[in-house]
Amino acid sequence: MANRDDMEMLFESDYLRRSGLSEDMHTEVEEELEEEELQDASQANMDDVDDDMDSAGTTTHNNTNNNANLSSLAVLATAFESPEVPLRDIGSQATWKLSTWKPGFGVHALLSESTDLYWQSDAPQPHHVDMHFARRVEIAKIMLYLDYRRDESYAPHKIAVYAGSGYHDLHEVLTQDFNEPVGWMDVSLAHARKDGYLKTFLLRLTVLQNHQGGKDTHIRGIRILSPDRRTNDIDDDALPFSSITLLAHSTIR
Incomplete structure (x- = not known):
């Protein structure tokens, strides 16, 4: 009679065959699920700590969030800042x-x-x-x-x-x-x-x-x-055009 471990292996093999997942893909899915569970547990612990801090009248958590928002705004302002024109x-x-x-x-x-x-x-x-x-x-x-x-x-x-x-x-x-x-x-x-x-x-x-x-x-x-x-290729030209006629045809519109 098959023992418990053998039964679990047979069940897992049958599950993989019916789901169409390879063994490697199945392992990857399991690892992602475990990681999500760890993140949920960590978030729950952080929420408990925040509740304790709020009940004690502490504002550190809110200040941290405000500082994070200000930092994000500064990053956005820098990201959208146009480069200086010479x-x-x-x-x-x-x-x-x-x-x-x-x-x-x-x-x-x-x-x-x-x-x-x-x-x-x-x-x-x-x-x-x-x-x-x-x-x-x-x-x-x-x-x-x-x-x-x-x-x-x-x-x-x-x-x-x-x-x-x-x-x-x-x-x-x-x-x-x-x-x-x-x-x-x-x-x-x-x-x-x-x-x-x-x-x-x-x-x-x-x-x-x-x-x-x-x-x-x-x-x-x-x-x-x-x-x-002015475009750099014209400015850096060792022998730039000087007449209006040549300058008019120096670039492609």
Whole structure:
């Protein structure tokens, strides 16, 4: 007469044959079931611990969950953050106009690489610099080189930025204060549109106030930074096309 172990082996073989499962697959199913049972038991133990902690007036578990949610939000924010677009100076594409200037302290000083040069106005405030582009451009930010240590009462304290398609429809984009600035100062235009860029033909920078109540102003450099959307294969070309005809056929639409 077959013993109990033999009967169990016969029953298991018959079960495998009828279910169509191989012995390896059957073993894998059993292991998954055992793992699920262990997880259920572990979760039950954790629930018991949480109940005990809640009954004792402990808020550690809730704080942990809140921290986990905040961490998840931070990860999501990082994941959806768009990569930074490189910026380039497009000041050379503009026609520059100053409200006033002293002889020898004009536009060339604003565009120079040397911060020892500067534009100096020569009239009552406000003073302004106009940059007119032949086509509508995207502008991410303006950078100003200001030096309170050297310029003192000539250093701008409050500025305003205006934009428009022409002088007839200039509107204020922002105002910004500086407190004894030294170096390149960022004037971000990210709030101008949802995509983070101001789109305009005409840009006006106005100096509304100087430090110490000064009248005339000094600005030692202006850079107009725009997203660089040029393709790398053209930019890195040792002999780039220069004519409009060749550039028009340099890429496939």
